[in-house]
Amino acid sequence: MKKMKFKLSLLICVAVFFVPCSSAMAATYLSLGTGGVTGVYYPLGGAIANIITNKIDGYNCTAESTGGAVENVMLISKNNIDIGFVDATSAYNAQNKLGSFADEDVKNLRGVVSIYLEAVQIVTLDSALKVIPDLRNKRVAVGSPGSGTETMAKDIFALYGMDYNDINEDFLGFGDASAGLKDNTVDAAFIWAGVPTSGIMELGTQHKVSILNFSDEMVEKLKEFRPFCVPMKITKQHYSSLQEEVKTIAIPATLQCRANLPDEFVYNFLTALFDNLDVIAGAHVRGGDLSLATALDGMEKIELHPGAVKFYKEKGLLK
Numbered sequence: 001m002k003k004m005k006f007k008l009s010l011l012i013c014v015a016v017f018f019v020p021c022s023s024a025m026a027a028t029y030l031s032l033g034t035g036g037v038t039g040v041y042y043p044l045g046g047a048i049a050n051i052i053t054n055k056i057d058g059y060n061c062t063a064e065s066t067g068g069a070v071e072n073v074m075l076i077s078k079n080n081i082d083i084g085f086v087d088a089t090s091a092y093n094a095q096n097k098l099g100s101f102a103d104e105d106v107k108n109l110r111g112v113v114s115i116y117l118e119a120v121q122i123v124t125l126d127s128a129l130k131v132i133p134d135l136r137n138k139r140v141a142v143g144s145p146g147s148g149t150e151t152m153a154k155d156i157f158a159l160y161g162m163d164y165n166d167i168n169e170d171f172l173g174f175g176d177a178s179a180g181l182k183d184n185t186v187d188a189a190f191i192w193a194g195v196p197t198s199g200i201m202e203l204g205t206q207h208k209v210s211i212l213n214f215s216d217e218m219v220e221k222l223k224e225f226r227p228f229c230v231p232m233k234i235t236k237q238h239y240s241s242l243q244e245e246v247k248t249i250a251i252p253a254t255l256q257c258r259a260n261l262p263d264e265f266v267y268n269f270l271t272a273l274f275d276n277l278d279v280i281a282g283a284h285v286r287g288g289d290l291s292l293a294t295a296l297d298g299m300e301k302i303e304l305h306p307g308a309v310k311f312y313k314e315k316g317l318l319k
Helices: 002-024 041-055 069-077 088-095 148-159 174-183 198-203 216-225 263-275 277-283 285-289 306-314
Strands: 028-033 059-064 083-087 109-124 139-141 168-170 188-193 230-234 246-258
Touching: 028 041, 028 069, 041 059, 041 083, 041 263, 041 277, 041 285, 069 083, 069 088, 069 109, 069 148, 069 246, 083 088, 083 109, 088 109, 088 148, 088 246, 109 148, 109 198, 109 230, 109 263, 109 285, 109 306, 139 174, 148 188, 148 216, 174 188, 174 198, 188 198, 216 246, 263 277, 263 306, 277 285
Parallel strands: 028 059, 028 083, 139 168, 139 188
Antiparallel strands: 083 246, 109 188, 109 246, 230 246
16 A cells, blocks of 8 residues: 555656646747748748747747738737738838728737848730830739738829729739739739749740839839839849830838747847748748848838847847
8 A cells, every 4th residue: 555655656746747847848839921822922931930940949830821911910910920921111001000001000010020122013914015004994903902012003003193993903912813814804913022923933934924114203203102112123034034124113021020929039030040041042032132231121110029129239230
């Protein structure tokens, strides 16, 4: 009987000893919002999620396909995802109740890092369409409803004194719009993504592709209310099927996170990210744009996460 009591006591002690250990080893699961599967966010998000899972102890991360920048802001705001790809303008607008976020109260968004430039590409298979005014009375895919792409489309039409009354708008993401271009049910489609974009490359395997051009004057006008815009050329080096070189505008694609992510995690995440640049570059050609030199591009007016502030101060990028 004494031996049985001793064994029982020993088992209880062992159980008590191991419970805290198993609890301490439980991983924290994080969700990273990307975009459509044919865009740039998705492959880069998968690579970044793998870095978090494999390089940061105690964390597992999964990349999720979403509606893109605007949806990612709202998902972060409501704690439905932890990290997300967001263009710099949407991040700024969200924190200042502007544009698509004029009626929203987004207080849970913090900047982490700028990844690469996203170009506004208005794609068509009709070489007669050269500039925005040529889209009057045409069938135009303007992006998913409420997306960052659709918001940009509205801004660009306004720049030329146009609105949806001047076109036949269709609220399609680029996957569906690409099919519409092939089937001749859409004349042009807005896509806002890193160059080259896989969807445009795929379209170019069967067709000659044209992208609408922006004049220097219009780029400067757009920068007045999109202060993060930079001019960008798209050439046949980007798309072999491109009819002719064009100038467009681009805005940095950034990673944003929820404000209450632990400072230590965000600091460790940035450390792991810049220690594994080869992984990011291998996921998509635009991943090769990530560098410390451009890590804060477009983030000047966006509130950074404290863990990011600590990282950038140590790197000499912030005072």
